[in-house]
Amino acid sequence: MPIHQRVVVERGARSGFPIVVAVHSTALGPAVGGCRLAVYRDWRDGLDDALRLSAAMTSKAALAGLPNGGAMTVAALPGDGPVDRRAVLHDVADVIDSLGGACATGPDVGTGPGDMAVLGERTDHVLGRAGGSSAATAAGVVAAIQAVVADRFGSPALSGRSFAVLGAGRVGTHVVDLLAAAGGEVIVSDVDASRRTVAASCGATWTDPRSCLTAEVDVLVPAALGGLLTAATVPALRCAAVAGPANAQLDEPATADLLHARGILWAPAVVVGSGGVIHAVATDLHHETPDRVAARIAGIGDTLTGILEAARETSSTPAAAASRLAAFLIGEPLAPTMAPC
Numbered sequence: 001m002p003i004h005q006r007v008v009v010e011r012g013a014r015s016g017f018p019i020v021v022a023v024h025s026t027a028l029g030p031a032v033g034g035c036r037l038a039v040y041r042d043w044r045d046g047l048d049d050a051l052r053l054s055a056a057m058t059s060k061a062a063l064a065g066l067p068n069g070g071a072m073t074v075a076a077l078p079g080d081g082p083v084d085r086r087a088v089l090h091d092v093a094d095v096i097d098s099l100g101g102a103c104a105t106g107p108d109v110g111t112g113p114g115d116m117a118v119l120g121e122r123t124d125h126v127l128g129r130a131g132g133s134s135a136a137t138a139a140g141v142v143a144a145i146q147a148v149v150a151d152r153f154g155s156p157a158l159s160g161r162s163f164a165v166l167g168a169g170r171v172g173t174h175v176v177d178l179l180a181a182a183g184g185e186v187i188v189s190d191v192d193a194s195r196r197t198v199a200a201s202c203g204a205t206w207t208d209p210r211s212c213l214t215a216e217v218d219v220l221v222p223a224a225l226g227g228l229l230t231a232a233t234v235p236a237l238r239c240a241a242v243a244g245p246a247n248a249q250l251d252e253p254a255t256a257d258l259l260h261a262r263g264i265l266w267a268p269a270v271v272v273g274s275g276g277v278i279h280a281v282a283t284d285l286h287h288e289t290p291d292r293v294a295a296r297i298a299g300i301g302d303t304l305t306g307i308l309e310a311a312r313e314t315s316s317t318p319a320a321a322a323s324r325l326a327a328f329l330i331g332e333p334l335a336p337t338m339a340p341c
């Protein structure tokens with residue numbers, strides 16, 4: 001198993017809370033990854049998260065075509081008692097800064113652009129201060145959907161194709177708008193009924209989450225939480241393909257085989273949902289022009305097309321083909337925790 005390049009665990013000088021920065025790999029360039037502030041029963045669970053997510057980020061960055069490796073930062077908060085958020089963020093910034101540019105961090109669960117601005121008071125190695133990742137993520141999702149539609153139906157045209165978008169949050173709303181504007185027939189759902197306005201504003205059809213999941217459509221687009229695709233839900237699907245940004249869509253890697261056996265094309269979320277990371281890293285770290293960044297995001301479609309072709313040629317799942325491609329790009333075999341999904 002490829003060992004992490006460097007893992008730092010420190011007690012925050014101001015907050016006293018454990019701060020973990022895991023740098024998995026800098027083989028392709030400086031490592032990038034999210035900064036997670038979360039409550040853990042035991043801080044070592046936060047360390048596990050950092051180790052797992054930084055390894056997965058190495059695959060994500062490689063598949064995104066970025067000259068970067070993977071990292072992850074975790075501040076393990078206590079479940080009770082006051083939290084001086086600013087103090088925690090400054091502790092995080094000092095640990096990141098002490099690594100001298102080996103890694104940069106951006107928004108993740110529990111953090112947003114405002115928090116990145118606070119980190120930026122003490123280190124330059126910060127991404128995503130300006131926000132805007134959800135629009136970039138959605139643009140990448142649509143590029144991926146075009147590749148999926150081309151693979152399944154022979155043309156990337158979205159007009160006249162049908163979509164079910166599950167989750168009308170920040171990314172899902174943009175995706176619904178883009179698909180509807182391209183002439184797609186769109187069904188949308190969310191557990192939050194107030195999100196019904198997303199459908200009303202662009203002529204999409206609102207439905208309940210279960211009906212959305214099992215709708216007879218060309219592409220199901222998971223844009224809510226993870227764990228959607230399981231041995232229980234896959235038999236109920238009536239779509240030709242699944243392509244969405246939701247992280248950890250598969251409850252376990254073997255579910256990709258169930259989808260494959262049912263003839264449903266599943267596009268790995270690590271590729272489909274990479275537009276936001278590409279935008280943040282290419283803009284903030286590599287200072288690329290907006291046109292170059294947009295081209296990189298549109299390139300998600302080409303990457304996915306290559307993965308789907310490789311899967312077909314080798315009679316394997318797209319998940320397995322993506323895993324092989326990531327290993328080739330990184331130049332070393334992937335550990336199970338790095339398998340892209």
Ligand SMILES: NC(=O)c1ccc[n+]([C@@H]2O[C@H](COP(=O)([O-])OP(=O)(O)OC[C@H]3O[C@@H](n4cnc5c(N)ncnc54)[C@H](O)[C@@H]3O)[C@@H](O)[C@H]2O)c1
Binds near residue numbers: 134169247
């Ligand atoms: N924001 C990004 O740039 C980005 C990038 C890559 C991946 N992702 C992933 O994409 C997904 C959506 O991200 P987001 O930023 O739009 O999140 P969000 O929190 O803004 O939206 C998620 C939406 O899903 C809804 N939801 C939750 N559970 C649901 C369920 N069981 N059925 C239907 N709807 C449900 C919520 O009510 C919410 O409106 C997440 O899994 C996220 O990890 C996001």
